[in-house]
Amino acid sequence: MNLSVLGVPTDYGVNRRGVDMGPSAVRYAGLVDELEEIGVSVTDRGDVNARPSCPIECEEPSLFEEIRDVTGCVADSVAEAAHDSVPLVVGGDHSVSIGSVKGSSRDADTGVLWLDAHGDFNTPSTSPSGNVHGMALAAALGYGGFSDEDWALSSVEPSDAAVVGARSLDEGERENLRDSEVSVYTMSEIDSRGVADVIEDALAVIDADGLHVSLDMDWLSPDEAPGVGTPVRGGVTYREAHLAMENIAEHAEVRSADLVEVNPVLDNSNRTAELGVELVASLFGKTVF
Numbered sequence: 001m002n003l004s005v006l007g008v009p010t011d012y013g014v015n016r017r018g019v020d021m022g023p024s025a026v027r028y029a030g031l032v033d034e035l036e037e038i039g040v041s042v043t044d045r046g047d048v049n050a051r052p053s054c055p056i057e058c059e060e061p062s063l064f065e066e067i068r069d070v071t072g073c074v075a076d077s078v079a080e081a082a083h084d085s086v087p088l089v090v091g092g093d094h095s096v097s098i099g100s101v102k103g104s105s106r107d108a109d110t111g112v113l114w115l116d117a118h119g120d121f122n123t124p125s126t127s128p129s130g131n132v133h134g135m136a137l138a139a140a141l142g143y144g145g146f147s148d149e150d151w152a153l154s155s156v157e158p159s160d161a162a163v164v165g166a167r168s169l170d171e172g173e174r175e176n177l178r179d180s181e182v183s184v185y186t187m188s189e190i191d192s193r194g195v196a197d198v199i200e201d202a203l204a205v206i207d208a209d210g211l212h213v214s215l216d217m218d219w220l221s222p223d224e225a226p227g228v229g230t231p232v233r234g235g236v237t238y239r240e241a242h243l244a245m246e247n248i249a250e251h252a253e254v255r256s257a258d259l260v261e262v263n264p265v266l267d268n269s270n271r272t273a274e275l276g277v278e279l280v281a282s283l284f285g286k287t288v289f
């Protein structure tokens, strides 16, 4: 298997700086070596060109124009890389995934599995913060004004998208999700039914040839993954996360993936990046035995 790493060092979609250093932290945590050890052939294509990040004192929430430009580049890079490899987009804040979903679905029938503490289904009119990382899935599916020609549409059907592990949804976002055909599996469902069952259900509702897996590190409990911008208590555990990745690897045709929201400034000795690397390895076939 060939895998292409694409770093996207942006923090345009959030109001806490530092997540633009995510790609460096993940590379430093041994991403390429870890994958090559399990027989994956890796090409690190470097970083997708991003303009300088917002100044430290910047209080403005999201920079829509910059995000539109960067995600356009990400979409092109992902679509190109997908011709002969599996693209792995390393963020950056979750808004980068607007580009990876679009790129991954450009020439193929793609579904989306969104592993996240949040729904990322706000629109500019429902978002309490104005941060685009909380609108990324809605934007990727063309909701809330993200469907005009400047943003371009992804070809993913909302019914082929599932959010798994949600435990923090804003009021308007909840309505947006209810009005959409996106499937939502909350953390409570994982608690009561087990992560394997929930992943199995999510994969079953996604009726597409290939799967894009978008892993936001805030999907995990902050005890495991402290280096994220918007931590929420009570996420999946270390073991649940690995089991989920192994199940996805076994039962889905993973066409592309994201590893996002690693913020080394908020991290504890790079452990969130290291865990992200471990989970990516599980997603691409690493097993205990």
Ligand SMILES: [Mn+2]
Residues within 6 Å of the ligand: 094, 116, 117, 118, 120, 133, 216
């Ligand atoms: Mn997210």
